[in-house]
Amino acid sequence: AQRVTQPEKLLSVFKGAPVELKCNYSYSGSPELFWYVQYSRQRLQLLLRHISRESIKGFTADLNKGETSFHLKKPFAQEEDSAMYYCALRMGPGGADGLTFGKGTHLIIQP
Amino acid sequence: DAGITQSPRHKVTETGTPVTLRCHQTENHRYMYWYRQDPGHGLRLIHYSYGVKDTDKGEVSDGYSVSRSKTEDFLLTLESATSSQTSVYFCATAGVVGNTIYFGEGSWLTVV
Numbered sequence: 531a532q533r534v535t536q537p538e539k540l541l542s543v544f545k546g547a548p549v550e551l552k553c554n555y556s557y558s559g560s561p562e563l564f565w566y567v568q569y570s571r572q573r574l575q576l577l578l579r580h581i582s583r584e585s586i587k588g589f590t591a592d593l594n595k596g597e598t599s600f601h602l603k604k605p606f607a608q609e610e611d612s613a614m615y616y617c618a619l620r621m622g623p624g625g626a627d628g629l630t631f632g633k634g635t636h637l638i639i640q641p
Numbered sequence: 642d643a644g645i646t647q648s649p650r651h652k653v654t655e656t657g658t659p660v661t662l663r664c665h666q667t668e669n670h671r672y673m674y675w676y677r678q679d680p681g682h683g684l685r686l687i688h689y690s691y692g693v694k695d696t697d698k699g700e701v702s703d704g705y706s707v708s709r710s711k712t713e714d715f716l717l718t719l720e721s722a723t724s725s726q727t728s729v730y731f732c733a734t735a736g737v738v739g740n741t742i743y744f745g746e747g748s749w750l751t752v753v
Contacts, residue, residue: 626735628676628733
């Protein structure tokens with residue numbers, strides 16, 4: 531079965547420091563990987579999907595199939611980046627049966 | 642936000658009572674999903690639908706049932722609520738297979 535692992539429950543960095551949120555997955559096929567962000571008590575919002583290779587709010591993520599990882603990175607953290615971040619996998623292509631989520635990482639940016 | 646509204650947004654209910662949560666979408670999306678969010682567990686899929694009257698079970702479907710009689714509405718029912726079903730419930734939708742999945746604002750359910 532597919533699985534997504536986010537090893538850090540909580541990550542605290544200072545404003546202006548680099549940020550890396552780790553995500554590893556296990557799936558035998560060709561997955562689609564996503565990062566979602568959830569600000570306090572709000573809906574989940576799509577941050578990135580690996581197939582689009584976009585940079586949103588300064589965040590980037592590269593799919594490393596050899597290491598089965600999809601780490602989220604940002605060179606200079608900002609206070610407004612404080613939120614919950616979820617890595618998610620959809621069995622591709624297609625994936626009508628939804629997303630499998632990691633348990634999330636709570637990112638805190640200290641001033 | 643794909644025009645997703647959930648109701649009720651907050652509910653407190655007693656153990657053993659039935660509860661129905663409604664997800665309504667205005668984008669004519671084919672695929673709809675119900676997730677629950679719990680600390681330490683992230684989001685887990687309860688049930689999903691790939692069309693009117695077509696539904697299937699997710700990872701944590703025990704104690705839940707769903708119905709989709711119209712494209713725009715996906716109902717989640719707890720037949721007899723238990724304290725372990727205290728959670729935040731999120732509805733999500735997707736237009737076509739492979740498209741972005743959008744989430745609703747969540748429904749906070751407390752079972753006492």
